[in-house]
Amino acid sequence: MSELAIDLARIQFAFTVSFHIIFPAFSIGLASYITVLEALHLKTKQHQFLELSKYWTKIFAVTFGMGVVSGIVMSYQFGTNWGVFSDKTGPVLGPLMGYEVLTAFFLEAGFLGIMLFGRERVGPKLHFLAVAVVAFGTLLSATWILSVNSWMQTPAGFDFNDKGQFIVTDWFEVVFNPSFPYRLVHMVIAAYLTTAFMVAGVGAWHLLRAPHNELGRISLSMGMWMAVLVTPIQIVAGDLHGLNTLEHQPMKVAAMEGHFETQKGAPLILFGIPNEETETVDYKVEIPKLGSIILTHSVDGEIKGLKSVPAEERPPVAVVFWSFRIMVAIGFLMLGIGLVSLWLRYKKTLYETSWFLRTCVYAAPCGFLAILAGWVTTEVGRQPYTVYGLLRTSESVSPIDASAVGASLAVFVVVYFVIFGAGIYYLLKLMRKSPTKYEQDLDGRIVTRLSHGNSSKDIAINPEPSPGKES
Template identity: 75%
Template sequence: MNELAVDLARFQFAFTVSFHIIFPAFTIGLASYLVVLEGLYLKTGKHKYIELYQYWIKIFAISFGMGVVSGIVMSYQFGTNWSVFSDKTGPVLGPLMGYEVFTAFFLEAGFLGVMLFGMNRVGKKLHFMSTVIVAIGTLMSAFWILSVNSWMQTPAGYSINELGQFIPEDWWAVVFNPSFPYRLVHMVLAAFLTTAFVVGGVGAYHLLKSQNNHLARTMFSMALWMAAIVTPIQIVVGDMHGLNTLEHQPAKVAAMEGHYETQQGAPLILFGLPNEETKEVDYKFAIPHLGSLILTHEWNGEVKGLDAFPEEDHPPVSIVFWSFRIMVGIGFLMLAIGVYSLWLRKKGELYHHTMFHRCCIAMAPAGFVAILCGWITTEVGRQPFTVYGLLRTSESISPVDAAAVSVSLAAFVLVYFTVFGAGFFYLLRLMRKPPTKYVMPPTSSVPNVGDEDKEKQSLASSNKLTM
């Protein structure tokens, strides 16, 4: 197969996934945030929570729609560009993706209309239940999609038939493969943090306009509580995920850490320029022994380098090396924001520190960047395999010509930047508008039976007087 066609097909899928992944990540967190807002309104009766609910549900609806549209495109690429992969993995991955549709998508589609348009048409408890079910649907969608991706990273519970197809033998092992629990928790927490920093950035933006805006204060405070509490948990979960990756995908970890050679007492390379020709990291800034301490929990623990694996199985080091560092760096920036917010909260300056508000606005898109970098680390680090160690990417592609893939790729780039660019612009316009006060539902103007009887009696009396 032409290597150019493989690279173009990979880039096309990477391009469409990059657009798609940010919308589910945002809606997973935002749906749960809406559940919290409506639940607090029902519990306390304070209108500020339902006002924020009405504000963010519009943004949720647009983001959800964009996520659905961008996700449909990817399924077609499995047939057009990756038909061999679909044929070989279909018996395992097909049912898992079908379960995602039958469970998660049906829940979301079934109750989304009630959630969006039923505020004044159904009872409060029924509407709250609809919001909860939609939030559960987003989490279930993450469950199944991450199960699919995790199986590609750490395949389990399968056999291979005479046609080279992966056949499920143990569905429990397939779904709950070795890396799945870590990826699921890591991704869901990432979605919550992404939403928290978007909400915090919007709140900070409106606080810059008016520090007495009570709705901006509420959303800003809630977002920073989430950042302060969840970020440390995410860092711990990330470390556990890294240790799991070290066990099952050591070549990926070697690329992430920039270790070309197996060594004891491996350093932690903070920065540097991986050199594929010399198999070294140039201009590196490293802390001795810290790499072994983090990965093996031993001062002189042995850490495998890329020299322990065949060169044809090495992932692209530079991409994985830098995407991993950007993700981790953003994680520690989030931790700094969360910790500093606690200090400002204690001093009573959380709503009055202008420079901190500007920092929160700058950090608003940080969660999306971190998720994209994490996805790049995961997927590029898996190369040159689609099913790790078993099915190569070069063996997964359809018999397509590079020219055909390049034309469709150019069309995707043009359409995506036009359509989703307009969508992003509209979302930013919605976020720039301040939340409005809660509007009570209008009372019915249709008279009841008693009113009609009274009106008839009044007319009859007036007629008698005139006669």
């Protein structure tokens, strides 16, 4: 098979996965957020939490549907473009994917109908249970999928049969492979932070239009509390994940850090331009010794460089180097926004500071960007292998022509941008609608829509401005 066909197959899979990964991540966080809202409503009986639950449930339904569709399309590529990979890893990965369908997906699908359509039929407590089960199902689904991906990164509990296939010798070691706990925690927290910033961004959007929007204030407040409390945990989890990667995939870490030479007391390269031809990082800005301190917790700790292995065993350095920095930069941006929100909350100006509200609106999609950057770091850093150290990417592809892969890739690009572009547009349209009955018109008046039967009318009122209460 030609190099062009391999590259096109990789691009196609990367394209479809990039579209797919953002929807399950948002679904995981959103399902848990709706569960919290339902629990708060049951405990406090405050209608605001119920209204927010209804508001975000509509968005969850669309997101969940797009995640399912994009996942089905992606899975077909294992049979079309990656047949050899499917054949060799099928005895290990096939059952894991099957467990995901039999447990998590059936659990989600079984209670999704109650979550979406049964609120008025089953009562608040049973509806809360249905929402909680759906949220648990999304987490269980992520668990199985991340177990599959982690096994490809750090394979364990296997042997080979006479056909060269991977076969299971210990299912516990397969599922709980060395990188799985770190990857699971890191990804689930990333999903929660992604949802938190989307919720806060939507709340900030509506507060810019109507400063007295109570549900907008609750959304912003809850999102920022999550940012303050969880982002530091994510940074620690990321550090532990990095140490695990250093142990099992040292060349991935070398590419992330931009180290070509093996050295003790390695610096932390903040920025630079990796040059794979000269095997150097040009125009680099670095902090002496800090790289070894972070990775080995020792000033003179040794970090293996890319030159310690042949060039054909190294991942693409520039892509991994920059995607890692994008992910880290967004993580610290999230932390900064959370800390600023804490200060504004202390000053009792969280909901009235327009520049901060605009910042939250612009930062709303940053979680998705961080997830994509992290995924690129993980998957490109694994190259040139599909199963790290054991099965090369060039040995995993189906015997198909570059023209066939190119044609299907072109179709995917067109269809995805049309279908999922329309879906994302509809999601944004839902988010633009106010989560409360109250909104502010262009003249600064607060307008409330009163509905009766099939008719409705707007009544403008001009209440005296009053400082908002903290939510």
